[in-house]
Amino acid sequence: MGDHRAELPADRRRTPPSRRCRIRRAHLAAGRALDTFLDRQGHWQDLVETCRAALRAAERLGDPVARAVAHRFLAGAHTVVNQYTDALGHPERALDLYVRAGDTEGEARTHQNLASLWDRQGEPRKALEHSKRTLVLARAAGHRRAQADALNAVGRCHAQLGEHLAALAYCEQALALLQQLDDRAGGAATWDSLGFAHHHLGQYGRAVECYQRTLELTRDLGDRWGEADTLSRLGDTRHALGDPTSGRADWQRALDILTALDHPDAAAVRAKLQLP
Secondary structure, eight states: OOOGGGGSOHHHHHSOHHHHHHHHHHHHHHHHHHHHHHHHHTOHHHHHHHHHHHHHHHHHHTOHHHHHHHHHHHHHHHHHTTOHHHHTTHHHHHHHHHHHHTOHHHHHHHHHHHHHHHHHTTOHHHHHHHHHHHHHHHHHHTOHHHHHHHHHHHHHHHHHTTOHHHHHHHHHHHHHHHHHHTOHHHHHHHHHHHHHHHHHTTOHHHHHHHHHHHHHHHHHHTOHHHHHHHHHHHHHHHHHTTOHHHHHHHHHHHHHHHHHHTOTTHHHHHHHTTOO
16 A cells, blocks of 8 residues: 555655644634734735635645635635625635534634625625524534624624614623623624614614724724724714714715725715715
8 A cells, every 4th residue: 555645745744743733823823813914904905815825825735724714714805895706605615624624613704704795795684694603603612702703793684684682682792702802803893783783773872882982992903994884884873863064074084094995885985975
């Protein structure tokens, strides 16, 4: 019988499995850090190119989990700039790789990607299906941060469907867990979801408070797109409160950020301001 190691690339034959695992973890940690930085600063084309390069590298290494992570990050990069056609296919490939590797947390995070993809396309029911699946898998994996993110995502979907009391229940659970974990990014997203639900319940004062908490966190994190996204909704709430001057100021700040980032969401904010 032949040596099965001969089928592996030379660098993998020379590297012990335990060291390969350590290298993979280091590479994934570095990749997540770079993904977060480029995303928050709005360098999305750089993020797309970086994810493509990571996918090519993972394919050369023959590492299925690294390939899955790269597919997942690439889907997220395309989604945030509304490139939905380009995003399609990557989460499915990631899911297949994670399932084969027995990586429950990765599987959960990929359903989270799919939920985000459908949410951005205005399909909250499809997003809710994947968010609920994320929650089940995250609980099975015992991953508290993924559980908290999933609770917020389920709540957000309920809010999009007009089920605002259910949204508050899920998002408040998410917020309590995120505060225990000191997860500011998750907290920012969840305060924003709570603001959205309170706005649609006619609780405009509470919505403003929630959005302001989001803005404090997004600014502290340097998340420029997140700041603009919340400012746009805060402007809506100020208008509903009968304060159009403050509302227009919020929209203008959102537009300034989105224009600087060259993000397609600028068009919707420009329409609110009735600008050409």
